[in-house]
Amino acid sequence: MPSKHCQSNKARKRKGRDIDEIYNDIQNKKTKVLDAEDRLDLPADGQFFCKTCERYFINQKALEKHERSKPHKNQLKRLAEPMYTVEDSLIAAGLGKMITVFRRLSVLNPTAYISRSLSTSATHSGAASDSDEPIQLDQNPYEKPKRKCLLCEHKIELDYKNTRLLQQFISTFSGRVYERHVTGLCTHQYKQLLETIALSRRAGYMPIFVKDPKYLNDPKLFDPLKPRTPHSYA
Template identity: 70%
Template structure:
């Protein structure tokens, strides 16, 4: 500001030249690349949550009807029924593939139909059926 007043006193007494000087000084100050008040453009949203992926998509596991040990993890120990998506945390696509694969495995004789195979009961759990990943309206 002080420099600006000093320049005005030293400068031109005519109106035209003073106006042209003021216009050029304001235009030059707006074009400076080191302006700290300028908005910063980000390439991505820093607050965006990472996409949630299901267990099979995240690890890249392919379902196979011959892999009864993996398929038994998604079957109830007591009833032999498949757990729903809200319990297993699988995406819709993987849940459909799981249902088809278990049906093929049961028809081929790799898995029992009504109960979980006793030799797979002590395998580590991929999820807790008593604490579903997403709440369900009927539970």
């Protein structure tokens, strides 16, 4: 017959095992309750869930209808396709290793870089060239051509005796010399024009306050109402 001491030890062990089982059951119930509280705001407490599309539905009928729909089937096809690696995506975007190295070297020194795809014979002969190399242009295509004034473009020299030309720069109404923004002359030519007109007036070849009526019907070199350049005070 077992002693009382052995019986008490067995009872104590059995009692401890029962307490552990009860504790585990209580913990499992707590986790279930916590999960249920998180899903209270979801349709049907989150019971009907589509793992493929990651969507919740209100009942089983709605879930089955969704599984027969075209978006669900398309999602299944997309998941069945092989996934692309990071290297494949970089190559597709044009960011591979060779292209990156080429870009860095071409920006620093375009002429010193030689493409790796060329053979040694083609490299030494210089016959082959990489289509991705930058093209060196002699002139900037976006640079506007320098504008020349009328006298500089046609290389016309002003003379105080050539009153027919000088009268073109005199106003018909006031007898004053047109401003530089109206005539479009450069600073040097306009200054020389004023000096030549003043000399011609002092010599008696041109009237001082009016334009000579003989030259009123001459063809105009420019339109006073349409200035060549904007006024400096505009």
